[in-house]
Amino acid sequence: METKKVWFITGASKGLGLSLVKQLLNNGYRVAATSRNLNELQAAVSAESDQFLPLAVDIKSERSVEAAIADTVRKFQRVDVVVNNAGYGLLGSLEELSDSESRENFEVNVFGLLNVIRKVMPYLREQKSGHIFNIASIGGFTGLFPGFGVYCATKFAVHGLTEALASEVKQFGIHATVVSPGYFRTDFLTSGSLGSPKNPLEAYEEVRKVEQLHKSNINGNQPGDPKKAASVLMKAAESTSPPLHLFLGEDSYQLAQDKMNLLNRDLEEWKYLAAKTNIEYTEQ
Template identity: 45%
Template sequence: MKKQKVWLVTGASRGFGKEIVKAALEAGDRVVATVRSNATGLQEQLGNPADLMVVTLDVTREDEVKQGVAAAVAHFGHIDVLVNNAGYGLLGATEEVTDAEARQQFDTNVFGLLNLTRAILPVMRAQQGGHIINISSLFGYGATVPGLGLYGATKYAVEGITEGLAQELAPLGIKVTAVAPGLFSTDFVTADSFRFSATALEAYGATVGKTRGAVAGLHGNQPGDPVKLAAVLIRLAAMEQPPLHLPVGTDAWNMLQAKTAAILEEAKAWEPVIKATDHVQG
């Protein structure tokens, strides 16, 4: 008989988060879905299922995160799968982005993820098991689009944090996976999930400016199906040995291959210089 898992999914009001919540419920599991506002609205949209608990919290506020996790455990007794999905995109040249804009991006995409992870780990350690799934991005493999460098940096951080966690948590029976989606037809590029730097300098018109102009045309034309991505996460959560890194979508796969090949090619060209810094063995 299938064991009924308890999921905690952040950023569940729309996009990937909402699809993952729906998929987990359809799989017969129980779900704690976190939203920043209108918890009743999500509960009603999904038909008020008994196996769904919606919690209002801001991932950047550690006190709210701790309270939300405590409420989830009190309600369902345990948590088997944490999906760190909450986040948003920021488009702007590094010079254009203010300190406040950059910090807010990292506070949500990186430090918010850490807040949830720290809050959930005592629960999973006590259970001697669990699975943390961190939603990264194809831009966590390569920040190759002008204007997405800082967003990509947050996803590079997610990949690195995931690798470190995997080493720390493997002996404790806790699994960790970084899922890096490509471009999927969610509302990610709408105002609620995607922001532009307030400053737009003419000097970057030929690079970042072109990206700004292309974003509006991207909405609704992304190649990935978010329902299929949610199904991938259901499979991941059922695996005894899930992957540490998982690109999802052909574009994410291509980005990973291209970036890996480019790094190796460049490094090989500099191999004599790279190795010339070692102490001479004598």
């Protein structure tokens, strides 16, 4: 009887998703993997096996997502672990990014992810088990990155909805984890994965410096190893008490700690005024 879990992974043709697919297949797991470009996915994985189901999926389409999950269950009889990895970066100041550019980032990074959750939950509820990993970013926990405001906003949304999801699905025996990677050596900072404004404004010199830094200096020199990150996800999926929040990378941990220190400082400095806003409070 097959005991290894069935994984469903979006955005699997590159980066963390691809590393995860390869490691899972090498360890005998059954994997359904999605990409917008099926040929690209098949070429990247180069595995023909009954354990592997490559799927062309548009995560912005509920119908496409629904069909992919149904195909997965039809082939493997179940789905156990879902990894919402599909997404892309967007670099530009809040003023210079257009409404359509900003909304598209939310369409993919947030609403595409929600499409997967909505369509997979009936299966997970019925079997009373499962684990959903939502890949966010350290930029979803701290937004102090000039030029990444909209992208950070999408990932902050992923943090918030995953916390709510974990509370909602606990009664069904289902786990939810929000994953916050730091800089990992993938092609995330290349033009195919990182968008920029069509109409940049000269006034934002600091944003242009950040953009140049990421494309010229950080790209290709990221400290994180996606293979090691994939291994951590596999271990978390097998844990009986997986984390709700999973930060990956020393840089991610440090940035998270910096954010918590800043938050604690603001809380303490303004606590005396915050406490005075209760209706019952009477000035002494």
